[in-house]
Amino acid sequence: MTVVNTLADVVVAVDLGGTAIKGSLVSETGETVATSTRSTPATDIIDTLMELIAELIAAATAHGRTVIAAAVVTPGMVDESSGVVVYASNLNWKNVPLLAELQSRLSIPVTVGHDVRAAGLAESRLGAAQDVDDFTLIPIGTGMAAAIVSASGAVRGALGAAGEIGHIPIVQGGELCTCGQRGCLEVYVSGAGVARRYAARAGGNLSSREIVARLGSDADADSVWDEAARALAQGLATVTLLLDPAVIVLGGGFSQAGAALLHPVTRYLDELLVWRDAPDVVLSRLGGDAGRVGAALLAFACVDRLEVADTWVLDAERVPL
Amino acid sequence: MTVVNTLADVVVAVDLGGTAIKGSLVSETGETVATSTRSTPATDIIDTLMELIAELIAAATAHGRTVIAAAVVTPGMVDESSGVVVYASNLNWKNVPLLAELQSRLSIPVTVGHDVRAAGLAESRLGAAQDVDDFTLIPIGTGMAAAIVSASGAVRGALGAAGEIGHIPIVQGGELCTCGQRGCLEVYVSGAGVARRYAARAGGNLSSREIVARLGSDADADSVWDEAARALAQGLATVTLLLDPAVIVLGGGFSQAGAALLHPVTRYLDELLVWRDAPDVVLSRLGGDAGRVGAALLAFACVDRLEVADTWVLDAERVPL
Numbered sequence: 001m002t003v004v005n006t007l008a009d010v011v012v013a014v015d016l017g018g019t020a021i022k023g024s025l026v027s028e029t030g031e032t033v034a035t036s037t038r039s040t041p042a043t044d045i046i047d048t049l050m051e052l053i054a055e056l057i058a059a060a061t062a063h064g065r066t067v068i069a070a071a072v073v074t075p076g077m078v079d080e081s082s083g084v085v086v087y088a089s090n091l092n093w094k095n096v097p098l099l100a101e102l103q104s105r106l107s108i109p110v111t112v113g114h115d116v117r118a119a120g121l122a123e124s125r126l127g128a129a130q131d132v133d134d135f136t137l138i139p140i141g142t143g144m145a146a147a148i149v150s151a152s153g154a155v156r157g158a159l160g161a162a163g164e165i166g167h168i169p170i171v172q173g174g175e176l177c178t179c180g181q182r183g184c185l186e187v188y189v190s191g192a193g194v195a196r197r198y199a200a201r202a203g204g205n206l207s208s209r210e211i212v213a214r215l216g217s218d219a220d221a222d223s224v225w226d227e228a229a230r231a232l233a234q235g236l237a238t239v240t241l242l243l244d245p246a247v248i249v250l251g252g253g254f255s256q257a258g259a260a261l262l263h264p265v266t267r268y269l270d271e272l273l274v275w276r277d278a279p280d281v282v283l284s285r286l287g288g289d290a291g292r293v294g295a296a297l298l299a300f301a302c303v304d305r306l307e308v309a310d311t312w313v314l315d316a317e318r319v320p321l
Numbered sequence: 322m323t324v325v326n327t328l329a330d331v332v333v334a335v336d337l338g339g340t341a342i343k344g345s346l347v348s349e350t351g352e353t354v355a356t357s358t359r360s361t362p363a364t365d366i367i368d369t370l371m372e373l374i375a376e377l378i379a380a381a382t383a384h385g386r387t388v389i390a391a392a393v394v395t396p397g398m399v400d401e402s403s404g405v406v407v408y409a410s411n412l413n414w415k416n417v418p419l420l421a422e423l424q425s426r427l428s429i430p431v432t433v434g435h436d437v438r439a440a441g442l443a444e445s446r447l448g449a450a451q452d453v454d455d456f457t458l459i460p461i462g463t464g465m466a467a468a469i470v471s472a473s474g475a476v477r478g479a480l481g482a483a484g485e486i487g488h489i490p491i492v493q494g495g496e497l498c499t500c501g502q503r504g505c506l507e508v509y510v511s512g513a514g515v516a517r518r519y520a521a522r523a524g525g526n527l528s529s530r531e532i533v534a535r536l537g538s539d540a541d542a543d544s545v546w547d548e549a550a551r552a553l554a555q556g557l558a559t560v561t562l563l564l565d566p567a568v569i570v571l572g573g574g575f576s577q578a579g580a581a582l583l584h585p586v587t588r589y590l591d592e593l594l595v596w597r598d599a600p601d602v603v604l605s606r607l608g609g610d611a612g613r614v615g616a617a618l619l620a621f622a623c624v625d626r627l628e629v630a631d632t633w634v635l636d637a638e639r640v641p642l
Contacts, residue, residue: 180595
């Protein structure tokens with residue numbers, strides 16, 4: 001029997017997004033031992049991903065740590081059981097057998113997950129959704145998506161495509177979304193949507209963060225933000241009525257607006273729900289780090305050591321989306 | 322060891338609704354041995370329910386059958402694990418410990434379920450959602466609700482209140498719903514909603530069935546029905562994007578419109594979903610009988626004999642909602 005030096009064990013956790021590939025080594029105590037980030041290339045994404053993973057494994061070895069598993073999470077339609085990324089517009093991927101590629105190039109156990117569902121796992125184990133069976137995590141960044149978790153488990157959908165809350169129709173015949181549909185929720189609520197709608201009213205090129213900073217002193221900012229809060233409340237009313245979560249967790253960079261988002265959204269949600277109470281609506285504790293933390297949890301889970309997270313203390317520093 | 326005469330075994334299955342209490346004896350081969358229906362009284366509902374169950378048990382005995390279990394399904398917020406009906410507006414019930422009441426008065430195993438989720442079980446075992454893990458059943462009658470089933474199981478919600486699709490907001494600031502909210506889906510799509518909206522345009526007091534019969538020869542009927550199809554498509558787009566079901570099953574009396582409903586709804590749904598395919602949208606095979614069949618399945622399940630349904634052949638005659 002081999003006695004494992006558990007304190008030396010780490011996993012490689014990678015959040016593969018359309019803009020950046022964010023990798024890290026995470027220890028069994030939840031410590032981030034090393035990080036490495038690369039811009040997502042237009043082509044040969046898997047080569048860049050493998051270079052990043054190799055770099056992290058080398059860093060682990062240099063620190064006397066053993067890499068026991070790796071996990072890569074991606075956006076899009078992900079079939080977690082086969083490890084195939086069915087469709088990811090941000091990566092320009094269609095039916096990419098990511099797990100098989102990783103397995104053929106790595107000699108450690110490896111797993112593939114969905115970025116937002118992995119973030120949901122992280123919020124459930126370590127974040128704002130502990131101690132509840134039914135919750136919905138909605139990370140809002142450039143766009144938005146949802147991790148839907150019920151008492152029986154995460155809702156993945158028939159094609160691994162559940163959780164596309166950013167594209168539910170909120171306004172009949174509303175403004176055009178980048179996806180080609182009209183009146184999608186993220187037209188009104190996302191970072192990109194708020195910035196675009198503000199620019200259309202007032203000109204300029206402000207980010208959603210800059211627009212939030214102008215609330216109370218810029219009528220256009222107030223107006224666009226109020227419409228965002230109303231649209232988000234409508235989306236949350238839909239989630240509440242369909243899914244009855246105990247908690248809705250708002251995450252992503254957009255949620256860093258804090259009370260400026262939470263207060264109007266919860267007020268409008270209460271107005272929309274006449275005959276039932278609203279669930280708790282809270283801000284994520286993990287922020288933009290939730291996907292990467294979720295990937296680390298998936299990596300430990302794939303070697304049957306998910307229980308390590310029971311003792312994790314979260315890093316004080318969080319990585320914004 | 323007791324040798325059970327399985328062919329003689331039956332269960333009592335009761336669909337307790339706001340209008341009627343529909344009970345039946347169902348055999349292990351899916352045969353409906355006897356039925357009994359009573360109007361739902363304004364008060365003392367449980368007394369009437371118990372009389373109906375006693376009548377069915379007496380009928381079983383008279384036919385030489387043994388009642389091995391009973392199940393009662395109700396609308397509203399139902400906590401299936403405790404058997405408490407948390408809230409059911411149609412029954413004027415709040416925190417009614419239905420399971421405990423039934424257990425105290427019956428000497429056979431008994432269980433309590435949610436009418437629409439039980440119907441979802443029936444569609445899954447015997448109806449239009451066989452062989453799929455992820456589906457949504459939407460019975461549309463006077464109002465509408467949904468049973469949401471994913472690969473990991475039925476979504477019940479934190480309060481047993483999941484599936485209230487009839488009250489998701491479809492039109493911002495839209496027409497007033499009987500629930501007190503505005504622009505709810507069932508304002509536009511349900512039997513009551515279509516009848517009310519037609520009467521507001523054209524007068525009279527036609528049922529939704531009569532309105533469907535006028536399609537093609539009555540511009541008001543065409544208009545109200547088209548708005549219903551558009552609203553339903555918008556609701557189905559939301560369900561598709563959030564939950565990614567393989568199949569959406571439309572049930573209830575409203576779905577008896579058949580192709581007059583299915584054709585425009587699927588066309589509008591295809592128009593709304595630009596970047597992903599629509600799931601299959603099909604009509605229920607069980608119709609208004611799904612809740613009662615589901616109750617029978619729950620009764621067999623509570624004595625660990627759910628597998629009996631594998632051999633059921635559905636009754637040719639279906640009970641409309």
